[in-house]
Amino acid sequence: MRTVKIITLSLTTASFLFGAPPTVSDIERNVQPPKEVERGMNNVIPTLPTQEIKPAMSDMGGKSIEVKGFTLSGALHVKSETLLSLLEPYAGKSYTLGELEKITALITKAYREEGYFVARAYIPKQSMKEGILEIAIIEGNYGAFHLTNSSLVSNERVQGMLDAIKHENIISTHTLERAMLLINDTPGVKVTGADVKPGENVGTSDFEMRTEASNPYSAYIVGDNYGSKYTGRHRVNAGLSANSPLGYGDKFGINGVLSSSTDLKNGKVYYNFPLMDNGLRGELSASRTTYSLAEEYKALDALGHSTTLEASLSYPLIRTRLESLHLSLGYAHKKMKDEIESTDDVTKKDSNALSLGANYLKNHTLFGINSSLTSELKLTKGELDSPSNSDTDGAYAKVAGSVEHTMAFSPLYALTTSLRFQHALGNKNLDGSEDFSLGGAYGVRAFPDGEHSAENGYILGAELFYTLPSFEGIMHKASLFADTGYATMQNENGTQESRQLSDIGIGYQASYKQFFGKAQIARVIGGEKVESESERSTKLLLQLGFVY
Numbered sequence: 001m002r003t004v005k006i007i008t009l010s011l012t013t014a015s016f017l018f019g020a021p022p023t024v025s026d027i028e029r030n031v032q033p034p035k036e037v038e039r040g041m042n043n044v045i046p047t048l049p050t051q052e053i054k055p056a057m058s059d060m061g062g063k064s065i066e067v068k069g070f071t072l073s074g075a076l077h078v079k080s081e082t083l084l085s086l087l088e089p090y091a092g093k094s095y096t097l098g099e100l101e102k103i104t105a106l107i108t109k110a111y112r113e114e115g116y117f118v119a120r121a122y123i124p125k126q127s128m129k130e131g132i133l134e135i136a137i138i139e140g141n142y143g144a145f146h147l148t149n150s151s152l153v154s155n156e157r158v159q160g161m162l163d164a165i166k167h168e169n170i171i172s173t174h175t176l177e178r179a180m181l182l183i184n185d186t187p188g189v190k191v192t193g194a195d196v197k198p199g200e201n202v203g204t205s206d207f208e209m210r211t212e213a214s215n216p217y218s219a220y221i222v223g224d225n226y227g228s229k230y231t232g233r234h235r236v237n238a239g240l241s242a243n244s245p246l247g248y249g250d251k252f253g254i255n256g257v258l259s260s261s262t263d264l265k266n267g268k269v270y271y272n273f274p275l276m277d278n279g280l281r282g283e284l285s286a287s288r289t290t291y292s293l294a295e296e297y298k299a300l301d302a303l304g305h306s307t308t309l310e311a312s313l314s315y316p317l318i319r320t321r322l323e324s325l326h327l328s329l330g331y332a333h334k335k336m337k338d339e340i341e342s343t344d345d346v347t348k349k350d351s352n353a354l355s356l357g358a359n360y361l362k363n364h365t366l367f368g369i370n371s372s373l374t375s376e377l378k379l380t381k382g383e384l385d386s387p388s389n390s391d392t393d394g395a396y397a398k399v400a401g402s403v404e405h406t407m408a409f410s411p412l413y414a415l416t417t418s419l420r421f422q423h424a425l426g427n428k429n430l431d432g433s434e435d436f437s438l439g440g441a442y443g444v445r446a447f448p449d450g451e452h453s454a455e456n457g458y459i460l461g462a463e464l465f466y467t468l469p470s471f472e473g474i475m476h477k478a479s480l481f482a483d484t485g486y487a488t489m490q491n492e493n494g495t496q497e498s499r500q501l502s503d504i505g506i507g508y509q510a511s512y513k514q515f516f517g518k519a520q521i522a523r524v525i526g527g528e529k530v531e532s533e534s535e536r537s538t539k540l541l542l543q544l545g546f547v548y
Contacts (some may be wrong), residue, residue: 021297021499022450023338023347024304025432028289030228030449031257031266034237035442036516037220037547038169038397041361042184045177046194049458059502064094068131071283072107073124077170077459078114083107083385091446104135116140118196118205140171143199143206149470151213151335152244156213160277161186171205176321182279183211187251187272188244190214197212215548216243218253222545226441229533230293232259238547249274265290279316285309301341306433308334322364328357332382349431353382370408377401384431397425398455414465422453424490438485438501439532444537446503446522449496451532454498463507476510484526502526 063305070087072080086106089471111119116142126134145162149155161183165175180191192208194457196374198428200206222237225361241253256267269283287310312330336349357378364371381397408414420443432453438444439451444460463481470476482506490496505522529535 014170021229021293021300021340022291022431023301024289024291024306024336025349025435026450026453027228027231027264027291027304028306028433029435029437029453030226030440031218031264031289033239034222034224034307034543035119036518036543036545037222037237037239039218041181041311041324042190042214043181043245045180045321047182064096065128065133066131067100067128069133071132071134073134073136074139077116077139078111079171081111082453086161094276100133106139107135111137111139116170118171138203141169141199141201141204142171143201143204146206146208146516148193148208148210151211152247153189153211153249154167154247157186157248157274157277158183158189161279162207162209164277165280172322176207178316181319181321182316185279185319186244186249186274187241188214188216188249195298197406204280207293210262214243217241217548218243219548220545221490222543224441224541224543226257226449226541226543227264230295230297231291232261232294234260235264236260245308245529261294263292263294269547275313279319281314283310283312283314285311285395302339303341304336304338306334306336308332323362324360326359327546328359330355330357334433347386347388349432350385351382351433353380354534355380366407372406373403374405374529375401380434382434382548386431388420393454395426396428396434397514398430399423399425400436412467414467415462415492416461416465419458421458422456429490430455436487438487441520441541441543443483444485444501444503445481445505445520445541447501448532448533448536448539451530452487452499455490457484457485459483474512475512479507479509481505481507481520481522499528501528502524514547516545516547 013474049066064152067090070084071157072083073085087103090103100123104123107121111121114520116139119137120140121135121137123137124134142165144160147155147162149158151158154306162179162318165179168175176194180194184190189211191206191209192212195208196205196209198205206332217240219240220238223235224232224237227233227235234434236258237255239253239255241251241393243251245252248274250271252271254269256265258265266287268285268287268291272281272283273345274280275282285307285408290303304543310330310332312328314326314328316324316326318325332353332355334351338347339345357376360373360375362373364373378401379397379398383395384393386393402418402420404416404418406414406416435453435455436457437450438457438459439447440449461481461483463479465477465479467477482502484500486498486500502525503522504525505520507518507520509518510516521540522541523535524530
């Protein structure tokens, strides 16, 4: 009896001092692959073939023709009003044939500037009734794509992605660039050459396309100290994927996380595959997370696990070298279980959720400064079966997003600003797995993972980078950063108050070939203190990784 009382007292004391123990819902938010290993899209494509605008022919004796006005034929994809406005200053005058060819070249040039790089304007044979000169336009239609393919993806799949743009009919930079970039986005293949030649039919052009194999495998391994004190501070993240293993642009991969004390284990297997030649892709995945708590909660014998099955679709609505917009639709089924063996306390939860997302990227200039923008928005609607918690049981919905903007002031200085946010809809509290957390290496960095999680919140960040001189192939830079975040519950029930967390810090990151490392020191500012772990005002974050 005495032993039971002591154990009960120690558990009560631990709960009082450190708050409710973390659950699998809290832990799942922190087992995603590191952002540092996310691969950007391959926007390197061959220079698009062009046809030079031929110089005007000689005037053949200098005979002049009076031109009272102009009319256009064949202008379908550029407004006639726009083109005629270029010709207005030349109406009501007499011109030689050579001079008229120079005027006609203005129309060809206007088409090229709009991306129609094989379009051509010319003066057809005509009677010039009432002094009106007709300028005809051949906009240029797709003929055949002749493919030389030595990639990991079948000829039929690559050929299909090229032929998919023929329904646009007219040849343009936008359509051809999209096709080449979609090929580059496909695992196992990249475009290495593109040439244009006359097509079999009048007004058409054929293209000679060359593709080669990209890496058959991708892999990464990353070690860091970003983990929780209660499931293992030091972690190893690793992933391996096979590109186009079945030969049609698919991808099979596995990734996972292990903590140093193996109190945390996470694994995921996924299969990504093409559905249509226009860039529509699907993905199926399954993941499992298990944990047990250490340190102050070790006496609880607290452990748990979760299993998640997911299916998703993605489609590139916009895909150019400078801009892309991907839409996604996903479904997730999740089963979660937490258990405190010392008290025989078991909590089970199931959830089903649909999500609709958009991911937008753009490279641009802002006030003459080279800049890049990355943003994401996701709407999630789901149903949680949690009999033990009526506050979160039932239907729920939330909207979440992020925006990150980088301005490169010079080759040495760059400023990155970011915003992450979430808001619960319908005046309903969310399960912990759906909450927004302020702490962690990708949040307010001076605070640990799981520090103050709630339904609604935002995190603002700013980091100024200074690129240091390279040394023996080592590329590195130093930074100053500041973060601030706020989170509050959707339906205030007295169990948790709103908090504003802030920090400042310095960082250093370096890369050498396929290796990278990062060190950051963050310090708490603003009066708030660390509550989810032992109190400290300064935190050192370390990361070392390899990407293949």
